[in-house]
Amino acid sequence: MANEKEMNEILDKFHSEIPGFIAASLVDLDSGMTLAVRSNRNDFDLAVASAYNSELVKQKQKIMKALNLTTHLEDMILTLGDQIHFLKLVTPGTFIYLAADRSSSNIAIVRTVVNKYSKPLTV
Numbered sequence: 001m002a003n004e005k006e007m008n009e010i011l012d013k014f015h016s017e018i019p020g021f022i023a024a025s026l027v028d029l030d031s032g033m034t035l036a037v038r039s040n041r042n043d044f045d046l047a048v049a050s051a052y053n054s055e056l057v058k059q060k061q062k063i064m065k066a067l068n069l070t071t072h073l074e075d076m077i078l079t080l081g082d083q084i085h086f087l088k089l090v091t092p093g094t095f096i097y098l099a100a101d102r103s104s105s106n107i108a109i110v111r112t113v114v115n116k117y118s119k120p121l122t123v
Contacts, residue, residue, distance in 0.1 A: 002120045007036035010117045012031065014038065017113045020104025023052045026121065029057060029093050044099065053087055053097050075114075077107055086110045090121040 002010070007026050013037055014024045023039035025045045032051035040044050062071060079086040084107055088096045096118055100110050 003014040004036065006120055008038070011036055011038035012114060012119065013117045014098060015040070018098070018100050018105055018110055020101030022099040022101060023049070024096065026090075027051075027054055027095050027097055029054050029095060035094065046097075049099070050097050053085075054095075057087060057089070057095055075111070077111070078112075079107070084110055086114060088114050088118060090118050094121065096121070 009111050011024050011026070015021045022041055023037070023044050024039045026035040026069055027033070027050040028035055032054035034047055034050045037046050037050075057073070057076070060076065064071070064073065073089055075088040076084065076085075079102070082102050082104060084100045084102055086098045086100075086107075087097075088098075096114055098110060098114060
């Protein structure tokens with residue numbers, strides 16, 4: 001796992017390369033706690049969003065188990081009216097949560113940038 005400085009550098013890259021970047025965090029799946037955060041908006045409660053999204057990931061994993069799927073969860077894309085929310089599992093116990101403005105960005109850009117820089121978090 002990357003150290004705190006490396007985690008923050010990765011989130012800074014998301015901020016600089018994703019148009020409409022709102023916020024991003026590295027989240028511990030079991031506890032829902034953030035390990036690193038970066039946000040452009042004071043009104044976006046990243047701790048709360050990260051915690052609830054950890055529940056979303058856990059529920060999807062339960063669904064996959066109930067369906068006897070033998071694959072693994074890579075990422076989840078949620079599109080809201082004005083935002084894109086992207087969750088990428090980087091280890092079995094951590095995931096990246098990122099939010100971006102839909103009017104400035106698109107799913108392909110978000111996914112490409114997150115995949116480009118998330119590799120150091122998988123080790």
